[in-house]
Amino acid sequence: MLRRLYAFFFVSIFFVNKVFAQNIIVGVHYSPPWSYVNNNGEIVGIEKEIIEGAFEKRGYNVEFKIYGYSRLIKEITDKKVDFASPIAVNIPNILPVDHYLPFHDVAMTLKSRDLKVDNVSDLKGKAVVAYQKASYVLGDEYRNVVESNTELYKEIHGRENQIQMLFRGRTDIVVGEERILVYLSEKLYGPGKVSIHPIFQKTNYGGAAWSESLVNDFNRGLEVLKNSGEYQEMLDKHRSIEQ
Incomplete structure (x- = not known):
């Protein structure tokens, strides 16, 4: 009982x-x-x-x-x-x-183009696409570079769209979180096609x-x-x- x-x-x-x-x-x-x-x-x-x-x-x-x-x-x-x-x-x-969330924003390029992107200043003069609000998130140096690149810089919704722009030659560089970019680029186009440039500090969110x-x-x-x-x-x- x-x-x-x-x-x-x-x-x-x-x-x-x-x-x-x-x-x-x-x-x-x-x-x-x-x-x-x-x-x-x-x-x-x-x-x-x-x-x-x-x-x-x-x-x-x-x-x-x-x-x-x-x-x-x-x-x-x-x-x-x-x-x-x-x-x-x-x-x-x-x-x-x-x-x-251990995030690491990076720059991603096509390996076939062999672009030199060793620091944020190397983004000058290049077509760059990034996630929404990136210019507010990634600091003053990045903001100054992309503001000087106004005609070449876009912040758009949709990571797949960003990666498709890269592979179709509509942008030189995609800026975003490393794991996201690599995951989607390999899912859409297969492994070994991109280069990752760690030009930003790792950040926890x-x-x-x-x-x-x-x-x-x-x-x-x-x-x-x-x-x-x-x-x-x-x-x-x-x-x-x-x-």
Whole structure:
């Protein structure tokens, strides 16, 4: 009888927690393999798994939405999502969480062209395409170079579009996160076709929310993921296909 009471108690607690778990909406940036939509229409990827895992450790039910970067920033600024990731631009009064995305922005060129790109100044006079808001994210030197390159510089939505521009000869250089660019270039055109130029510093990013309690809960959940080894497993499981 006592065992049945204990079993009933724990089952009841489980269902109560499920019923009263807080539902939140998380916006992520379309950037495979970090966050993207698979062939079944599901949002998947490293970033998505980390965020979901951290919040689930704290009892949240998470609904994901995926956007281009400018739209993502607008959604969180207008408070239409509860949490957005990654946040690499300044949004007044928003609360950042601990970092969990090891990003490395690079310049990518076609190996067949053998272009010399050893530093940011080597971008001068070349056609460059980058992700939205790159001129705000990548620092003053980069901003000054691309502003002097106005007719040759574009920031556009869609990583596949950027890579297609490179392979079709419509741009000289694509600037973006290394894992994303290599993953997509190999997926679309096969391995061994591009050169990577590490002209920017590696940077760690995180997400942000307006709610202090949500930020604190995420940070606690992320700490659990890291201490258990699950966080590193998530990073390792979805390596770009060149690895």
